[in-house]
Amino acid sequence: MAKSFLSIEGLAKRFPAPSGGGGPLTVFEDVSFSIEKGEFVCIIGHSGCGKSTIMNVLAGLDEATEGGVIMNGKEVRGPSLDRGVVFQNYSLLPWLSALKNVTFAVKARHKNWSREEVLAHSYKYLEMVGLSGGAELRKPSQLSGGMRQRVSIARAFAIQPELLLLDEPFGALDALTRGTIQDELLKIWRGTNQTVFMITHDVDEAIYLADRILLMTNGPEARVAESVEVGIPRPRSRDEIVEHPHYYKVRNHLVHFLARRSKELAGTKSTAPGGKPETVRFGAEDGEEPARPSIYAINQ
Amino acid sequence: MEGLSKPLPLRVRSIIVSVAILVCALGLWELSIPPQQAAGELTEYELLTGGGAPKAGIPPPSQVMTKAWEQLSDPFYDAGPNDKGIGIQIGYSLYRVLTGYFLAAAVAIPLGFLIGMSPLMYRALDPYIQILKPISPLAWMPLALFVIGDSQASAIFVIFICSIWPMLINTAFGVANVRKDWINVARTHELGSLKTAFIVILPAAAPTILTGMRISIGIAWLVIVAAEMLVGGTGIGYYVWNEWNNLDLTSVIFSILMIGVVGMILDAIFGAVQRAVQYAE
Numbered sequence: 157m158a159k160s161f162l163s164i165e166g167l168a169k170r171f172p173a174p175s176g177g178g179g180p181l182t183v184f185e186d187v188s189f190s191i192e193k194g195e196f197v198c199i200i201g202h203s204g205c206g207k208s209t210i211m212n213v214l215a216g217l218d219e220a221t222e223g224g225v226i227m228n229g230k231e232v233r234g235p236s237l238d239r240g241v242v243f244q245n246y247s248l249l250p251w252l253s254a255l256k257n258v259t260f261a262v263k264a265r266h267k268n269w270s271r272e273e274v275l276a277h278s279y280k281y282l283e284m285v286g287l288s289g290g291a292e293l294r295k296p297s298q299l300s301g302g303m304r305q306r307v308s309i310a311r312a313f314a315i316q317p318e319l320l321l322l323d324e325p326f327g328a329l330d331a332l333t334r335g336t337i338q339d340e341l342l343k344i345w346r347g348t349n350q351t352v353f354m355i356t357h358d359v360d361e362a363i364y365l366a367d368r369i370l371l372m373t374n375g376p377e378a379r380v381a382e383s384v385e386v387g388i389p390r391p392r393s394r395d396e397i398v399e400h401p402h403y404y405k406v407r408n409h410l411v412h413f414l415a416r417r418s419k420e421l422a423g424t425k426s427t428a429p430g431g432k433p434e435t436v437r438f439g440a441e442d443g444e445e446p447a448r449p450s451i452y453a454i455n456q
Numbered sequence: 457m458e459g460l461s462k463p464l465p466l467r468v469r470s471i472i473v474s475v476a477i478l479v480c481a482l483g484l485w486e487l488s489i490p491p492q493q494a495a496g497e498l499t500e501y502e503l504l505t506g507g508g509a510p511k512a513g514i515p516p517p518s519q520v521m522t523k524a525w526e527q528l529s530d531p532f533y534d535a536g537p538n539d540k541g542i543g544i545q546i547g548y549s550l551y552r553v554l555t556g557y558f559l560a561a562a563v564a565i566p567l568g569f570l571i572g573m574s575p576l577m578y579r580a581l582d583p584y585i586q587i588l589k590p591i592s593p594l595a596w597m598p599l600a601l602f603v604i605g606d607s608q609a610s611a612i613f614v615i616f617i618c619s620i621w622p623m624l625i626n627t628a629f630g631v632a633n634v635r636k637d638w639i640n641v642a643r644t645h646e647l648g649s650l651k652t653a654f655i656v657i658l659p660a661a662a663p664t665i666l667t668g669m670r671i672s673i674g675i676a677w678l679v680i681v682a683a684e685m686l687v688g689g690t691g692i693g694y695y696v697w698n699e700w701n702n703l704d705l706t707s708v709i710f711s712i713l714m715i716g717v718v719g720m721i722l723d724a725i726f727g728a729v730q731r732a733v734q735y736a737e
Contacts, residue, residue, distance in 0.1 A: 217640050235643040247637040251659045251735040260655060264645040297736035315645070 160190035161351060162214075162319060166223035169209050183209060184378040186425070187223070188432050189370060191319075196345060196352045198362040199380070200410065201372030202418060207355045208244075211323050214353065215241045227319060237265050240317035244324045246308040248296040254307045255292040258282060258314050265315040281314040282307070285340055302333035309337070313344055320345075322354035326361065335394065338365060346391070359410045363388070364397060369406075370433060371413050374422040381421050383433040384409060405438045482517045489516045515706040523706045524713070538698060540690070542711065546718055548690040552608070552683075553676045556615025561669065564620045568627025569653065572661070578628065585624065593618035593679045597686055607687040614683045619672035626668025630661030662733035670726040677719045692718075 168185035184206040191197050201207050212218035214225055216235035225232040227239075248257045258278040266274065282292050285306040296304050305325060312320055325341075326334040342365060345352055356362050362369045363386055371382040388400045397403055426432070463469075490513070515523075531543025571578045593614045600610040634657050642652040684693025692715055699707035 215640075215644060217643060235640075235646065237644075237646050239644070241640075241644045243637060243640070245637060247641050249638060249641065249656065249659070250737050251662075251733075261645055264647060295735065 161193040161195075161228065162191040162353075163226045164189050164210075164214070164223070165226065167210065167213060167220045167225070168222040169206055169213075170221040182377045183375055184372070185222070186379050189380050189383060191351060191353060193351055194349045196354070196365055196367045197370060198354045198356050198366035198368075199370040199372065200356060200359065200362055200414065201378065202374050202414065205372045205375040205378035205418075207372060208323055211241075211321050211353070211355055214319070215239055215321050217241075237315050238318045240312035240315055240320045242305075242308050242312045242320070242322045242325045244327055246296070246301075246304045248304055248307055248311075250296050253293050253295055254287060254299065254303075255279075255282065257296070257307055258311045261311045261315050278310075278314060281310040284313070284344055285310045285337075300333075302329050302337060305329060305337060306340070309341060309344075313348065313350070316348070316350075318351065320350050320352045322352065324355050324357065327357065334361075341365070342391075359407060359414070362410070363403065363406055364392060364394065369410065371410070371418070373424070374418050377423045379426060380433045381417075381426070382413065382436050384436040385438075387438060402438045409436065409438075486516045486518065489514060513705075515709065519706050520709050520713075523710045527707075527710060537689075540695075542692075542695070542714060545690060545692045545695040545711075546714065549680050549684060549692040550718070552611050552691065553615055553673075553680050556612040557619045557673060557676050559612070560616045560620040560672065561623055564623035564668075565627050565665065568624045568665070569631050569657070571624070571628040572631025573657075578632070585621070589621045589625075591617075594682055594686065597683065601687075607689065611680070611683045611687050611691075615676045615680060618679045619676040622671040622675065623665070623668040626671075627661065627665045630664030630668075631657055633664075634660040659733070659735075663730065663735070666726065666730040666733055670723065670730055673722050673726055674719065677715075677722055681715060 165188050167187040169183040170185075171181045171183070173180045183204075187206075187210060199207055199210070209218055209220075213220045214232065216232055216239065232239075248254070249260070252260065255278060258281060259274050262274045262278050263269070266277075269277070279288070279292075282288060287303065287306050287310065291299065291303065292307075296307065299307070305328075309325070312322075326337060329337065338361065354365065356365075366386055369384045369386065370380050371384060372378050373381050384406060386406055387402050388397060388406075426434075464472075527542045531541045533541040534544060571581055596614055596617050597610060600613045601607065604610050604613060638656050638660055639652070642656045647655060680691065681693035681696065684691035685697045688694050688697075692711060696708055696711045696715075699705075699711065
């Protein structure tokens, strides 16, 4: 497992006891998992379990109290262009046009490129996310939420990072726009074979996009309890995916975890060696129904 | 049909009201000046004691307008130290204001950046700023005259010291409050501190900095009039005081109006720059 592209080992985030009293707070601990090159991994958990902190540690924007992150055999220290980030609120620079938001990133990546090279490269990625024909010259405030997120994705892909980190990228978008941009994200991901790590709250989104879904127990003292392999072949289409025998098994498992087990498992220690999450795989021979009636009630 | 006719646009209506107020004010001013008594009605004694000479009084607007026309048609004449055109006087004042102001900007903006980016420096320098900020700029004048020795340079120093504070405080505030997300964008793109300052922090804080610069130029223009009354020699402030000593109230009123017009133009210029760096989130 040490040869994984990305390996997270024994990560923990603790805050010292506040001066007003009370004990120290452990947001999460014993978080260990690994991601292979080219994999698309989603992480799901309730608010407050520290998903965003884990992502910020991966991005190098935050530091864990314990443990470390190793990418390509090197420890992650500080932010780097090898790890592109798409923030939840897009984080575009509002005084720059969409195009300039991308060119500044491309310039940061390729310092010796000429103006023409930078422009051509930026346009290529903006067109990939469907932003062209004048819209790229607008300021972010003149673009819709979906358009802004497209620019943000174009910016992250344009620097061609080895690892792409997405923090609830579609959280603020309406369902239709979300679907379109998800498809675009998958298309670009397939074309570039990048490794993607994404935070989401949306179970269906995770199944549609990911190879593997990490499930976190509730905080405080959260941990990554399970790693669910989706096992649905690609390319996936939105209407056919629900026909696949694994779809509802995976979905019910996720919903059940979020509705009940994330709470039950909160604060418990991992039994697996090295704190690795338990792998959940749904084989074709696994005929029995893992779901319980209560889950369907939640699904409605 | 008349009820359906479109009302005039707000802009036009506001101009009509403005002009009406001006006409009324000027009319009242003109009418409220008592007419000079005709010499014929005076006794011989009164004539001998100077009663026939025109009494000093507030000049009517018509006289001020004549003066304005006279001055503005030849603003740059120079007939000795006490008789220079209004253009030359304003030019001297603007030279002092802009020199002091840009020197202040050159100090305040980098220093504001430092204070805004470093909580340590913010805390360390805050007491000095709090003590120095409320000092009336003219209070510095005697010290400036003694230390610098030159009255011209002292006036520039007074402008420098009064315009530095709003710029310094606004720059520090703007820089300290740049959104964390934008700083994170700079960090994930491995921008160095200098590049972060110019690509992210400066444009992000620019509207706040420009607000400080606009406040400063307004204060500088207020202070220069008082400073020039003290140091004398040249400038619009000296001109006002000099005309008062000459008992030429027409020139005093005219120069008061010119101070207002120049102040308005300075503010409009900085307002335009402020709009140019403004961004919508």
